[in-house]
Amino acid sequence: MNPDSLKGEIALVTGAGRGIGYEAAKALAWLGAKVVIAEINEQNGKTAEESINKEFGAGKAFFVKTDVGNEKDIGKLAEVVLKKFGKVDIVLNNATVFPIGAVKDTPIESWDFSYRVNLRGPVILARKFLPAMIEHKHGVFVCVSSSGAAPFIGAYEVFKTAQVELANTISAEVEGTGVYAFTIGPGISRTPGFIEGGGKVASLMGMSLDDLFEMNKNAQISPEAAGAGFAIAIALAKRYHDQETSSIQVLREAGIELTDEKQKAQEQEKLVTKPIDSQNTIELYELVQKTYLEQSEGWKKRNLFERQWISRDFKKNTGMSIDEMQTTVKALGNSLKTQASTAEFVEPLNRLAAYYVHQQEQLKGFEKDPKKLEENLKIIDGWIRDAKGLVQVLTR
Ligand SMILES: NC(=O)c1ccc[n+]([C@@H]2O[C@H](COP(=O)([O-])OP(=O)(O)OC[C@H]3O[C@@H](n4cnc5c(N)ncnc54)[C@H](O)[C@@H]3O)[C@@H](O)[C@H]2O)c1
Structure with missing residues (x-):
């Protein structure tokens, strides 16, 4: 891994305004890619763009305000990015929303909201960007998984699990085309999203957020390491094609000790x-x-x-x-x-x-x-x- 590993590549990272997405965008920039920050939060998107450009040089990051669940927004995103860079080589489906509550108590609107971001978004992005990747025999499409079924996170987790199946389906469909697809999960990481959502889950389980982290201490990872794991897996996409892996595993396989x-x-x-x-x-x-x-x-x-x-x-x-x-x-x-x-x-x-x-x-x-x-x-x-x-x- 070095600053030439992804030289010339255009990487689109959804939800890169904060948390693991931001760290992954930074790590991709370090590996030589130019990164498109497709983020719904304007303030965070701009700040992320500025900070990556400050660290890695002007023009390395480019923010486009995007709601991944909105087909028109993705159409606009593609237009702007293709005009600026002429291509998209990497799509990292990192954006998420994290509705909390027992299935019986979670309003149907929360399920719809989660579906929009956690599943509909990645499908729209696949429809938009995969055809050119296949045509050019070059590209990486990444889904982001979570921990699997667990109490009080149903409206989040079922669509995350569906995202894994989406990557599995795409992997089979792009087999032999020079395009790679896989799923990666970060582990448990103290991001703004997890502190907020995880805090609610912990209180429903009758414990503190710290207890929840302690309970999952084997899977704990910093947002920075989790994002680095995403970026390394992307650089080694051929190796992770058709798999479900984790940042911890990728870092371990890359010889980076936690x-x-x-x-x-x-x-x-x-x-x-x-x-x-x-x-x-x-x-x-x-x-x-x-x-x-x-x-x-x-x-x-x-x-x-x-x-x-x-x-x-x-x-x-x-x-x-x-x-x-x-x-x-x-x-x-x-x-x-x-x-x-x-x-x-x-x-x-x-x-x-x-x-x-x-x-x-x-x-x-x-x-x-x-x-x-x-x-x-x-x-x-x-x-x-x-x-x-x-x-x-x-x-x-
Ligand atoms: N943090 C963890 O412990 C953990 C554990 C398992 C999986 N994950 C996964 O890792 C990824 C990153 O998680 P995180 O903890 O950094 O999340 P986070 O909530 O901190 O950040 C998510 C980002 O997505 C953006 N976003 C939300 N809706 C959007 C939309 N419609 N369009 C574009 N952007 C949108 C948010 O504004 C935010 O910047 C997610 O896919 C999450 O499911 C995280």
Whole structure:
């Protein structure tokens, strides 16, 4: 990745007046593209244009006031941009609205409003800009996903999920044309939109916004990193074509480490440094339980595509679902407390240890950095050691 990576490209980013869209526009400009800020908020659009031009040079950013849900606006946008630049190479469907509330309480108007921005907009943009991309055998069309179904965000999430299917459909339709399409989700990021909407969701869930972030700490990412992830994926569009990915995954694959992950690895390492002999059954159980619960909760927060892939892979390798293993691990804790028989838990623990060995094999195929590979294999060695150690003490 360097300032020539997207040199000569014209990137249209919707909703780039603030938040992740603004950061993505900035990162695209850094990679050499000229960016069109298609934003409904005039004030924010202008400020974003000024600030990118100030940082990267005049003419790098160009603001066009646009409502993505309005076909006439997109027609005008295309006219202005084609007159100025002659083409659009990249469309990043970042604009969003985030209506909050339980399905039973959300007025139908909020669903219509969300549909306009979160689905109708990307479809209008696809209709407008894909034909020329296909004709010129060059282009990238990106949809932006979210976390998947969750309480109180139905009117937002169902159209975001539909956006994923839109990218899947387009990917198949542009196959072999030189145009690439994919979906990317940022992770959880403290943007103005999320602070406002997430705050409302948190209060409906009876918690604070900070609690909500804490609950999702594995998926946390700064708006800047999330936007950089979008831009890198665009620069590597061929690689991400027809996929649903996330900024965290793209940054990891690009070898850019996020601080949180480093801390997590260090904490995990601390947990596994105690030799088995000095640990009693309960201590070992707690290590196994903590590792598995953290992992399984983390898997549940992945995007839909990753979740489905992990669940299938887990079941194939352990013979049980992620939830069944959670229940089994919890039940073992109860049996240990009540000193009931634990014989039935030996087999699932063996399977869990075998699954960790499988994870190590996967990691060897995926992690290109030898130092990181060694560090992560060592961490998983610790998980295997704990699970096998627990089997050992249960069968003593
Ligand atoms: N922040 C997160 O934690 C999070 C999590 C999952 C997915 N996302 C996705 O990431 C993307 C960016 O999110 P964000 O948190 O930066 O959002 P944000 O609310 O902070 O910014 C959204 C931008 O879209 C603009 N916009 C709204 N309606 C528009 C319209 N009709 N036409 C043009 N622009 C319009 C807004 O004015 C705003 O500038 C969104 O697609 C969102 O769904 C964000």
